Amino acid sequence: MNLDYIVREPEHITPQTNILFMLHGYGSNEQDLFAFREDLPKDWILVSFRAPYKTQFEGFSWYDIDFTDAEKFVNVDQAKESLKDLMENIMAIINRYGITDGKTHLAGFSQGGILCYSLALQYPELFNKVACLSSYPEEKLLTNIVKEKKKLENLRFFVSHGSDDAVIPIDWGKKAAELLYDLSCYFTFREYMSGHGVNQKNYKDLMEFFNK
Secondary structure (H helix, E strand, O other): OOOOEEEEOOOOOOOOOOEEEEEOOOOEOOHHHHHHHHHOOOOOEEEEEOOOEEOHHHOEEOOOOOOOOHHHOOOHHHHHHHHHHHHHHHHHHHHHHOOOOOOEEEEEEOHHHHHHHHHHHHOOOOEEEEEEEOOOOOHHHOOOOOOOHHHHOOOEEEEEEEOOOOOOOHHHHHHHHHHHHHOOOEEEEEEEOOOOOOOHHHHHHHHHHHHO
16 A cells, blocks of 8 residues: 655755654654654655554544553554555655665654564664654564564664653553563663653654764
8 A cells, every 4th residue: 555645855865865754653644753854864855654544533543442452452453554554665765766775764653653663673674763752562563573683783773751651651661671672772762751742852862863
């Protein structure tokens, strides 16, 4: 499936140009993380996807969530379909721009961050910097991850979570640190005095991660 997206292109695009793909959270849309564009590197291509499933209040999701049943909290079939669609679209966009030597980065909030873990750990040699905001690594979507240290060595994770997150508990977010440590991945885990969102300090640290 071709996913809808919005894009910011730099003035000059070469085979060495870096590209950042953004994945919004449940009930949001492609404009959400695209708001970060003013503070991201000007010479990067920025691509913000819209998830394929509709939610109430004119939002979108990568998969349905059943808030009444913990066992069905994640619609695994839909999530895997979204991961497949994302990989197809990411590869098509990279090829369309002729990027052969540039780095490919990921940023995802909440549900989008959950998918970022799966994408980065299934295809670690494709991605470099990965920001997972207010999310957690979903075990049901990590069945095919790569565990060879050599293939994981180019990944750099920035993981952030609000200590008062009422949507995805901080304990869930901390599972990322355990997973990435066990895989010997490079990562930074930051906890902020906030709820389910990105506060000013979190935003500053995120921009520093992508700009350095």
